[in-house]
Amino acid sequence: MTASRNAGPGYAWIVTDLDGTLVDRNLGLVPRSAEALRRYRECGGTVVIATGRNEESAAPYHRELGLDTPMILYNGARITDPRTGDRLVDLDLGPVWPPLRDLVLPALPVGVGAVGFSGHTAHVLRDAPVLADYARRDRIVLLGDPPEEPPTKVMLISGAQHPSRLADLTALHCPKALLVQSEDTYLEVLPPGAGKEAALRELAVRYGMDTARIAAIGDNPNDTGMVRLAGLGAAVGDGHPQVLAAADIVVTSCSQGAVADLVGRILDGPLP
Structure with a gap:
């Protein structure tokens, strides 16, 4: 280039x-x-x-x-x-990962799924029916085992339009994470920077x-x-x-x- x-x-x-x-x-x-x-x-x-x-x-x-x-x-x-x-x-989520894994994911509303990306693979962190359509759309295979290292990013995917609620919950426990909305029902948790x-x-x-x-x-x-x-x-x-x-x-x-x-x-x- x-x-x-x-x-x-x-x-x-x-x-x-x-x-x-x-x-x-x-x-x-x-x-x-x-x-x-x-x-x-x-x-x-x-x-x-x-x-x-x-x-x-x-x-x-x-x-x-x-x-x-x-x-x-x-x-x-x-x-x-x-x-x-x-x-x-x-980049990866590093120190953001433990509170995200231990505090945010268990507190997600019913029906919200979570996917963690590590290396070249995608892992189901919290299963929900919406993940099947997400995997089809992005043409990815979702693995059931958790990632061995802190993920590059975590996707929180809901069936309803409430990323702001998910953002409030995530920001409470992971204030240094970058939170971005990439679709009406997608909230992405990214590393600082x-x-x-x-x-x-x-x-x-x-x-x-x-x-x-x-x-x-x-x-x-x-x-x-x-x-x-x-x-x-x-x-x-x-x-x-x-x-x-x-x-x-x-x-x-x-x-x-x-x-x-x-x-x-x-x-x-x-x-x-």
Whole structure:
């Protein structure tokens, strides 16, 4: 990956979320957006994926797009270089894990499931019916045995829209954890120092890229930081109000080609 490429009027990188931004509810890349990213790369632009997914879950989309760039995974708790297999950033929950395991998980409301991610594997920490749909959507296998090491992240998944209740409970016992909402019913418990914004800063420094020359797009609260950080922040039209409020521009819905709209603004204008 290089920082010297240029595309259009100065936005050399596009950093895009996957689910609800580039990937639709049928779990496929939106064709219009995928084609637009191909055009952007042909013009010299660099594309980076930033997602809450892990390597196994995100890699098929990365390959389908023909990318060789680093992937921001686990909402910024890990950055990997697919070319070498190196982990450029690799955080875990460390001291947050014991109170999370011993105090938070047993106190979760009925029907809330929990999944812990460690290494390349996902482990059921608290079973619930909602986990079957989650595993199908993210195309992951859930293991029944607990992780041997502190997880990279823990997902709390409910069948109802109450992440704020889960956040209050988690913050009470794990005040140093980073808590992000990645869907209406998902609360992610991340290590201190994680987050897509922090990961994007790290990549920009590593490759000598001015964040003013980066465009970023997302649809949920976990995308807000990187959308604010980027020189051009875009919100998916049917995204969360928090992201819409933080963005410089609002584009169309995911299914209609949100990322394609962003590429069009960069390559063809007009820009704010």
